[in-house]
Amino acid sequence: MDLFKYNQVWLEHNFLDEETLQEQLNAYKAGQDSNLEHYRYLAFRKVLQTRSAMSNEQIAHYIMLAQVDDDAGVKQAALCDLIDWGGLRIEQLERLSQNPLFALPLFQKRILRKQLFALLKKPQLTPDTFNCCIASMDTVVQKSLAKHLGLTRSQIEILAEKGANRSIRNIAKARLQNNLSDTRVEAKENLKIQS
Secondary structure, three states: OOOOOOOHHHOOOOOOOHHHHHHHHHHOOOOOOOOOHHHHHHHHHHHOOOOOOOOOHHHHHHHHHHOOOOHHHHHHHHHHHHHHOOOOHHHHHHHHHHHHOOOHHHHHHHHHHHHHHHHHHHOOOOOHHHHHHHHHOOOHHHHHOOOOOOOOOOHHHHHHHHOOOOHHHHHHHHHHHHHHHHHHHHHHHHHHHHH
C-alpha cells in the first residue's frame, strides 16, 4: 500500500480491496507500468465503475482522496470522472457545483454540460433550458439541442443564427428547410382534401 501511496482511507471505506492491490503490485513488479500514479488513477476509476450509487459521505471521502493525491493530473482526472459518473443524483451534482474545489472552469463546464443533458432528455423543452443551452456556447450540448424534437420554429431560427459553430447552425438551417418542405406538402394535401 505504501508503494502506491494509498492512505488508510482507501481501505476503511472499501475503495480498495486486497485483491486489487495485489493485482496492481503484480503488474508493477512485472514492469507493466512504472508510473505509480497510474495505479492510483485506475483505483479511482474502479471505485466509480463498481458502484451504481454512492452516499454523500462516500462521495466526500472520494473527493478527499482525490484532493490529497500527490499527482495533480490524477486529482483532476478523478474529479472529472466523478462529475461524469452516471451514479450521481441531481442533488449530488448540484452540491458539487457549489463546492469550492469544483470552482475551476473545467469542472464547472462539465457540471453544466451534465445538467443540460439531463434537461435535454425531457420531451418538453422549457425556454429556460433552451436559453441556458444557447448561453453555454458548448458545441456538444448545442448539437444535442439542435436535434431535440421539442424545439419550436423560432428556437430553431435562433439556433441557426446563434449556434456555437457552423455545423450546429447548418443542422438548424437544414431543420428549417425540412420544416418548410413538410409545411408545403401538408398545405398541398389540405388543398386536395378541400377540393
